[in-house]
Amino acid sequence: MTERVMRLREQSLNATETITAERAQLITRFYASREAVGLSAPVLRARAFEYLLRNKAICINEGELIVGERGPSPKATPTYPEISLHSMQDLDILDTREKVSFKVDDEVRRIYSEEIIPFWKGRSNRDRIMERMTPEWLAAYKAGIFTEFQEQRAPGHTVLGYKMFHTGFLDLKREIADAVASLDFRKDPLAYERNEELKAMEIACDAIIMYAGRYADALEALAAAEKDDGRRRELEQMAAICRRVPAHAPRTFHEMLQHYWFIHLGVVTELNPWDSFNPGRLDQHLWPVYKEGTESGTLTPEEAYELLGCFWVKFNNHPSPPKIGVTAQESNTYTDFCLINLGGVKPDGSDAVNDMTYILLDVIREMRILQPSSMIQVSRKNPDTFIHRALDIIRTGFGQPSVFNTEAIIQELLRQGKSIVDARNGGASGCVETGAFGTECYWLTGYFNLVKILEVTLNNGFDTRTGVQVGPMTGDPSTFSTFDDLMLAYSEQVNHFADIKIRGNNVIEKTFALHLPVPFLSLLLEDCIANGKDYNAGGARYNTTYIQGVGLGSITDILTSIRYNIYDMQRFTWQEMLTAMKNNFEDAAEMQYEMIYKTPKYGNDDDYADAQAVAVFEIFHDAVTGRPTPRGGIHRINMLPTTSHVYFGSVTGATPDGRKAWVPLSEGISPFQGVDRQGPTAVIKSASKIDHLRTGGTLLNLKFSPEFFEDEESYGKLTALIRSYFSLDGHHMQFNVVSADTLREAQKHPELYRDLIVRVAGYSDYFNDLGEDLQNEIIRRTEHGEL
Amino acid sequence: MKGLIFSVKRYAIHDGPGIRVTFFMKGCPLDCWWCHNPEGKATGQVTTERIDRVGEREFRSEELVGMEYTPEEVLAKVERDRVFMEHSGGGVTFSGGEPLMQPLFLTESLSLLRSAGFHTTVDTSGYAAPDVMRSVMQYTNLFLYDIKLLDPDAHRKFTGVDNRLIISNLDLLLEGGAEVILRIPVIPGVTADREFMEQLRLFIESRRGRRISGISLLPYHKTGISKYRRFGLPDRMESYSQISNGHLDDYMAILQPLGIHVKKGG
Secondary structure, eight states: HHHHHHHHHHHHOOOOOOOOOHHHHHHHHHHHHHGTTTTHHHHHHHHHHHHHHHHSSOOOOTTOOOOOOSSSSTTTTOTTTTTOOOHHHHHHHHHHHHSSOOOOOOHHHHHHIIIIIHHHTTSHHHHHHHHHSOOHHHHHHTTTTBOOOOGGGGGOOOOTGGGGGOHHHHHHHHHHHHHHHHTTTTTTTTTTEEEEEEEEHHHHHHHHHHHHHHHHHHHHHHHHHOHHHHHHHHHHHHHHHHHTTTOOOOOHHHHHHHHHHHHHHHHHHHOOOOOOOOOHHHHHHHHHHHHHHHHHTTTOHHHHHHHHHHHHHHHHHHHOOOOOOOHHHHHHOOOOOOOOOOOOOTSSSBBOOOEEEEEEOOOOHHHHHHSSSSEEEOOOOOHHHHHHHHHHTTTTSOOOOOEEEHHHHHHHEEEEEEOHHHHHHHEEETTEEOOTTTTTTEEEEEEEEHHHHHHHHHHTTTTTTEEEOOOOOOGGGGGOSSHHHHHHHHHHHHHHHHHHHHHHHHHHHHHHHHOOOHHHHHHHHHHHHHTTGGGGOSSSSEEEEEEEEEEOOOHHHHHIIIIIIIIIOOOOOOOHHHHHHHHTTTOOHHHHHHHHHOOOOSSOOHHHHHHHHHHHHHHHHHHHHTTTTTTTTTEEEBOTTTTHHHHHHHOOOOTTTTTOOTOOOOOOSSSSTOOOOHHHHHHHHHHSSOGGGGGGGGGOEEOOOOGGGSHHHHHHHHHHHHHHHHHHTOOOOEEEEOOOOHHHHHHHOGGGOOOOEEEOSSSSEGGGGGGHHHHHHHHHHHHHHHH | OEEEEEEEEEEEEESSSEEEEEEESOSSOOOOTTOGGGGSSSSSSSSEEEEEEEEEEEEEEEEEOEEOOOOOHHHHHTTTHHHHHHHOOOEEEEEEGGGSSSSHHHHHHHHHHHTOOOOEEEEEEEOOOOHHHHHHOOOOOOEEEEEOSSSSSHHHHHHHOOHHHHHHHHHHHHHHHHHEEEEEEEEETOOOOOHHHHHHHHHHHHHTTTOOOEEEEOOOOSHHHHHHHHHHHHOTTTEEEOOOOHHHHHHHHHHHOOOSSSSEOO
């Protein structure tokens, strides 16, 4: 790492997260101005975008080589009042909350109370959405049955594809002109709408070019005043690059990084799409310009490496836009989920791993920062060396890169009707979400609490926490003579809430299409221009709307416990079980013990338990998959929680798997914490019994101690473990390499870490089964081995 | 026919090549001071107390150490992990205890596994009747073979048995063409010295040309302690210390001229 990158990295790590009122004030002034009157929605949004880019502060950090910030300075985070409006109280919470606070100064408070809140109160899209949701939707939402992504952020989940790394905005303007020329106002009743959208897109093209020009001006001014010859030459070169991109297609490595970065800034300034915009298959895009540059002698590997360091820092300078209301208080994640994809296959299906893949792995290892996050796409065509290099980073325990199955991603996309080339150019974004990069608009709409719905089922449709009859009356469970009766009732409830959620989704989708088109983002996704249609209105080649199931491990254990303890073994009666749930296992510790320790569990390759995972998966899949959306898309499922399993646990009472009330649920498709006792092969076998290929992504976490990564031989075995899971169509796995702190936690709370295996000496054992002295020795050893 | 097994480990990665399933079989004719599977020693089932916690409350239950398996059940268990074995070049390992103490069950299981296409490994002390050795050999791809001490008297002192049978069985395997990895416990005050390693080098040198495909030095760790406590057994190694990494490197250097892969740990 060069001294420059070290300094920029330090600056990024040390910068304080603040709220800036800059964007809020600009957007408010624009909306309040005469200019905003009488425009069609897309043109209004394009003019607003242009106004933002014309007036937002220019930020050039000392020594940096890639320019542009979302806010006026690193980690100064803008707000989006047209989407959701922070109250004064929200600002106080953000300022003082324990985890990841955003400092709010008096000036921001003043601007909010005098300008922003008076203008937007009752007029944000969140207000619009909440006003249009049915009482059933609101009741289910409050009960914690589902969350709603678009309530505080705009639809996003979009990754830049191949085309835009080779296209300038002047080229796009020509495409727009062609599209306008081919409009048929006589035969196409939507021609006027298309024309307005295309007009908006053209404004957006000019706006981003103008914005880059402002940077070029500022850089030239800086260069003129610069006394250091070296830096002056850099500034002059950077100015020339900003004159060139994004107006024109990038020709060099440096131009390509700056080109992407302007596009990134455009997307996150226009709105706050859920999950950061993302360069996607970065090794594929950069490799040709890197090769060309190093071969022709215009770029050295050291220069390229330094540029990548500067590029990495830019992502880390951008925390996720802070939330409002309850979520502001609870949310402790502020990463914006930008996920760099490495490896996979080329458009022709051949091995895509190249030198740039390995260079980027080095960057990831050395930068070791939260954002951008990274993943490897593992195809059966990729060499083992590629996986080994990734394991070398994974073993250091910072959770990156995660590991994905290219063949599964491709099959998932093909099943959804994508062409083979679009599928091969795809990957995963956010946490694990499958998408066709550059061609697909795939929205995530909210987490779906599979466990809460069972709780509601056990209470005949009633939610005991909020005191509301949220679901249909599917019967008192003690009248169910068979386990299948319970499953039928559960299925009815799942379908009921899926209906409510989908109805809500369709209304929300329409509000974005009508009120919040995104002409700039639409430029980037293929077919929006040709269709003359906005990204938010179905302009992209492919459109998918996802609902994310949460708590598969928990719901499986709960249903298994009911099947086993009530029906098959007749250990308890329904009455006994329901009473124990109601009393949160008070005076029922014996029962809780039987449920935790003497009942089959998901994650152990036990077909008896895993049958319930498959059954729930099928119910959820059938309730959602295939339902159409207003923008011409299809509803589908994926299985990932981010951190919602904590929130969903906090609204769900005690459950028949022995879990006490308000405790977090299982995450992703991983087993509930500590219940898998047969090692990683058994977890993988359980997790692969559901059909991953009918999802848009699943998330599996595996916990390992660092000793499993000790040498090449163990890398070989982990590689085989990965390839085995992927041959069973597993979508994703993440290695959670435990730290000494985790081991100390496990000493304190052994019941939560029953699955924790550590290498002892020539063999492995469950950490819990070791004596305290030996545990301490392993903790010391782990600490010693940690980087 | 049934075998008595005290533990089955999946994702076993130190008991032979690739990802394996290891069956730890009950019963052992030896009585090594440093044994870290003392629960495997007795031939019958034993019970131990298991303590589980729910919040502040402890629940005690009797747990049986030793489960009966038929060879068909062994095969069924192994089949569950076939995919991992095929991707890693792994297979099945029988360890213990001493697997050769249950020769009929072992031979039958190995034969079934082999016909189902699995790689088989037997981890043994070598202390068994030569006939047993011969019948097991035909279904075994790899032996992990312990050489604990070379001096018969010292061997008797620390393991309870003479080592001559063990050495002649080793030669029986080697002459029969079996592949063997030698496992050497490095015990402070017992085998952890240069002199023993020199002797060992000569011992192996004299078997040059046979299929000794590796040597594993297994450093003594105080890992069994908690088990000794749990099973209420005396720990004779109490006054012994652990091996330092530096010493281990010395010993490896002594053995390296053999041209056989030497490694630390399993």
